[in-house]
Amino acid sequence: MRVVRVEGFEDWRREARALLAAEVRPEQVSFQPSEASQDSLFEEDGPSAAMGETQTARITVPRGFLDLAETVALHREERRWDLLYRVLWRVNHSERHLLAVDVDEDVRELLLMEKAVRRDIHKMHAFVRFRKVADEEGERYVAWHRPDHRIVFAVGPWFARRFGAMRWSILTPDGSVHWDTRELTHGPPVTQSEAPQGDDMEELWRSYYASIFNPARVKVKAMKAEMPVRHWATLPEADIIPQLLQQASQREVQMRETQKTSAAPFVPGDHRLEVLAPAVQRCQGCELYQFATQAVFGEGARQALVMFVGEQPGDVEDVKGRPFVGPAGKVLDEALAEAGIDRREVYVTNAVKHFKFEERGKRRIHKTPRGVEVAACKPWLEAEMDAVQPKLIVALGATAAVSLMGRDFRITRDRGVFFPHPRAEALLATVHPSYLLRLPDPQQKAEEYVKFVEDLRLVAERVRELGVAR
Amino acid sequence: MEVQAKLRILADAAKYDASCASSGSKRERPAGGVGNTTGIGICHSYTPDGRCVSLLKLLLTNYCIYDCTYCVNRISSDTPRARFTPQEVVSLTIEFYKRNYIEGLFLSSGIIQNVDYTMEQLIEVARTLREEHGFGGYIHLKVAPGASEELIAEAGKWADRLSANIELPQQADLDKLAPAKTHAEIEDTMTDIRTGILTAKDKTTRAGRRPQFAPAGQSTQMIVGATEAPDAAILTKASTLYKGYQLRRVYYSAFSPIPHADPRLPLQSAPLVRENRLYQADWLLRFYGFQVQELTTPESPNLPLDKDPKLAWALRHRAFFPVDVNQASQAALLRVPGLGVRNVQRILRIRRYHTLRLEDLRRLKVPVERAKFFVITADHHPAGLEWESRKVEKKVKPASEQLLLFDAAQSATNGEL
Structure with missing residues (x-):
């Protein structure tokens, strides 16, 4: 057995040509890495076959073989050299079309090796993660990656083409490549502990990764097949995978719950108020109906120009079955009168139709409805807006405003301003009258009351304009 | 609002778009810039739902003047809202790209003010990336149906791919769930995109130098299972679109109940396996020589779920x-x-x-x-x-x-x- 030492593809190519020219059969030769030092006692280290090589005989190298061989050369398996030589030998000995026969054992093995290397290169293009560091010359992007095969020098040019204007380094246990915006250079292997840690953008990247994940579809196996766990250590986003999976099951349950909670199935298709008002008593769209005395529907002028939307009925309203007839209703009445609005000419309702409370001794204390409950009750409010067709909507307090304008609406910031709304010409939000009742400081209470009336005056003014226009 | 908070909202809102392809475009890195495309898409990561992460997929804003019932961003939805400035999207794209997190940007938006204003905002992001940052990575821009021809021409200049969503397979479905949209208008927009692509190709042969116009072509997306439309209708529509507008891809997205949903929608998700069957059928149409009529029968106009x-x-x-x-x-x-x-x-x-x-x-x-x-x-x-x-x-x-x-x-x- 002849042992031939090869370091890389060029070595192999030279040796293989010479061996082929010398008619050395594949069984008679073994290619081994040159760094291997423990030679067998029984084997003679053959001189390089390429030495003293005469003009090589006619050697057939089929189209595509060199590319294939060059790729397979990057594979970590040592037997790749023997395999390549065997195939080259067979091609040159009556099996000219061997490479076209994918199902041949040798060819198949070569193709599998080629595929493994190509995949590894592709995954390196994908999974290298640069971290920005500062050095004497400015910013530099450094990545540490552990490829499966010896591909680090082969991928350098790809990264240079893509990140040409950046200075970067890719470090691996097999060696490293550096780019200074003009030239690629090779360096020694680097261990992961020597690589830079962390980058400011990684937090944002993790946020993005978490946001695009759809917790309703968990496919861990599919993820791991494409993003093998051995690469996770260098992927900043992989840190949060366990956390995302844990939350996924909870989030899905929550999503389903939210979905189920809705008044929609209880809202009649006929949106006339006289149809809606009795129907609301049968609503079980969320769980609040179980505790309240009755549902409290809106009331007022049938074709009111203005619709006032509060939060939910209070203790008094719950018992009487009418909106804004308790203490907060009194404040509203007073303020409306002061602003010059006749309550009989407006329509008054709530974002949530059932009273939500906490029992404390004999008293029932108001409790703010949850977003799910507000959303569940929205179909009633929609139906009321459809029936009344108001020109102006006034949201009293945050619950009503969020129900009508979305979650990032802020009363403190957005009150007293007319906003466009799909259901009316404009919407204005102000505080809920119960807020005024809760303020402990009499002076602050007085000031806030004035502001409340001012907001209502804006409404009155707009009503007059609309009235004239009509 | 902080960029991170916006990113959460606007990435979450964009995930209903199925397309994440970054392939089919060849673009050299501009001198002094960063980024190229090689024709091969790269998935830089995978989320635990098994999906590939190739592009930074964002909405510029999820505020929207439309009220399409199947859409989580419809005006009547009380989903949290946010809006990026074009500059914020540009810098996220560049910073992510330089760290090799992504192949490029997929940018869509809710309609704000009007269609053309919205398109101008999207174009501004793409133009800034290309012109001011020498960005050579992949850009996919969503085109709002009804955008003016000039704006589509402008968008095609900067983007690798353009797409206008057909949304639902039949006009009757749109009438029911998205009354503001019509197939006629959406397909007019597809025509404008096709014209742009063909004109650019024409000029290549004449002048030798290619004025780039959406080199990765156009695609579209259809929501499946939000209405009664059978697979036969879906595939017929897809086939017409492939032929008529030379689409690279039609994406099918199984309807899944969205938060804060409209009561007119089904509560149940369309089975994912149906989406899968449609993709298989789509492949049969494009690469296996099958005709639409061969895939379903008049008696059963839906693809069987239990076999491919x-x-x-x-x-x-x-x-x-x-x-x-x-x-x-x-x-x-x-x-x-x-x-x-x-x-x-x-x-x-x-x-x-x-x-x-x-x-x-x-x-x-x-x-x-x-x-x-x-x-x-x-x-x-x-x-x-x-x-x-x-x-x-x-x-x-x-x-x-x-x-x-x-x-x-x-x-x-x-x-x-």
């Missing part, structure tokens, strides 16, 4: 089989359940020098247990089998578990059947 559409066709056309892998034409081989496009090419090459046996098919990773009912090889002839027996049908079906593993996420990128 190619197998279903084969079982309806038993007289077509068995097919001799050593003799049959490419078109016939493509119809064999278990033989994908690439394996058919391999078989055609190999059989010139080597007679194929069943074992060879196994080496090519053909699912032989299924395919053997339909093929003749040098050592195998299925004629002895009772074709008419129901047993055959049972045997050729992969276990249902495997069916689910072959998820839509993969079939969107790899439709080998």
Whole structure:
């Protein structure tokens, strides 16, 4: 057995040509890495076959073989050299079309090796993660990656083409490549502990990764097949995978719950108020109906120009079955009168139709409805807006405003301003009258009351304009 | 609002768009800039739902003046809202790209003010990336139906891919769920995009130098299962779109209940396997020589969920089989359940020098247990089998578990059947 030492593809190519020219059969030769030092006692280290090589005989190298061989050369398996030589030998000995026969054992093995290397290169293009560091010359992007095969020098040019204007380094246990915006250079292997840690953008990247994940579809196996766990250590986003999976099951349950909670199935298709008002008593769209005395529907002028939307009925309203007839209703009445609005000419309702409370001794204390409950009750409010067709909507307090304008609406910031709304010409939000009742400081209470009336005056003014226009 | 908070809202809102492809475009890195495209898409990461992360997929804003019931961003939804400035999107794209997190940007938006204003904002992001940052990475811009021709022409100048969503398979579906949209208008927009692409190609031949216009072509997306439209209607629409507008891809997105949903929508998700079947059928139309009418029957206008559409066709056309892998034409081989496009090419090459046996098919990773009912090889002839027996049908079906593993996420990128 002849042992031939090869370091890389060029070595192999030279040796293989010479061996082929010398008619050395594949069984008679073994290619081994040159760094291997423990030679067998029984084997003679053959001189390089390429030495003293005469003009090589006619050697057939089929189209595509060199590319294939060059790729397979990057594979970590040592037997790749023997395999390549065997195939080259067979091609040159009556099996000219061997490479076209994918199902041949040798060819198949070569193709599998080629595929493994190509995949590894592709995954390196994908999974290298640069971290920005500062050095004497400015910013530099450094990545540490552990490829499966010896591909680090082969991928350098790809990264240079893509990140040409950046200075970067890719470090691996097999060696490293550096780019200074003009030239690629090779360096020694680097261990992961020597690589830079962390980058400011990684937090944002993790946020993005978490946001695009759809917790309703968990496919861990599919993820791991494409993003093998051995690469996770260098992927900043992989840190949060366990956390995302844990939350996924909870989030899905929550999503389903939210979905189920809705008044929609209880809202009649006929949106006339006289149809809606009795129907609301049968609503079980969320769980609040179980505790309240009755549902409290809106009331007022049938074709009111203005619709006032509060939060939910209070203790008094719950018992009487009418909106804004308790203490907060009194404040509203007073303020409306002061602003010059006749309550009989407006329509008054709530974002949530059932009273939500906490029992404390004999008293029932108001409790703010949850977003799910507000959303569940929205179909009633929609139906009321459809029936009344108001020109102006006034949201009293945050619950009503969020129900009508979305979650990032802020009363403190957005009150007293007319906003466009799909259901009316404009919407204005102000505080809920119960807020005024809760303020402990009499002076602050007085000031806030004035502001409340001012907001209502804006409404009155707009009503007059609309009235004239009509 | 902080960029991170906006990113959460606007990435979450964008995930309902199925497309994440970054392939099909070749673009050299501009001198002094960063980024190129090589024609091959790269998935830089995968989320635990098994989907690939290739592009930074964002909405510029999720505020919207439309009220499409199936959309989480419709005006009447109380979803949290946010709006990026074009500059914020530009810098996120550049910073992510430089760290090799992404191949580029996929940017869509809710409609704010009006369609053209919205398009101008999207274009501004793409233009800034290309002109001011020398960005050569991939850009996919969503085109709002009804955008002016000038703006579409401008968008095509900067983007690699443009897409206008057809949304639902039939006009009647739109009337019901998205009254502000019409197929006519959406398809006008597709026409404008096609014109841009064709004009750019024309100029190449005349002047030699190609003015870039959406080199990765145009695509669209259809929501499946939000209305009653059967698969036959969906595939007919897809086929018309492929032919009429030379689309690169039609994406199918199984309707899934969205938060804060409109009561007119179904509470149940469309089965994911339906989405998967549609992708398989789509592949059969584009690469396997099937016609739309062959995939469903008037009696059952939906694709069967329990077997793939190619197998279903084969079982309806038993007289077509068995097919001799050593003799049959490419078109016939493509119809064999278990033989994908690439394996058919391999078989055609190999059989010139080597007679194929069943074992060879196994080496090519053909699912032989299924395919053997339909093929003749040098050592195998299925004629002895009772074709008419129901047993055959049972045997050729992969276990249902495997069916689910072959998820839509993969079939969107790899439709080998």
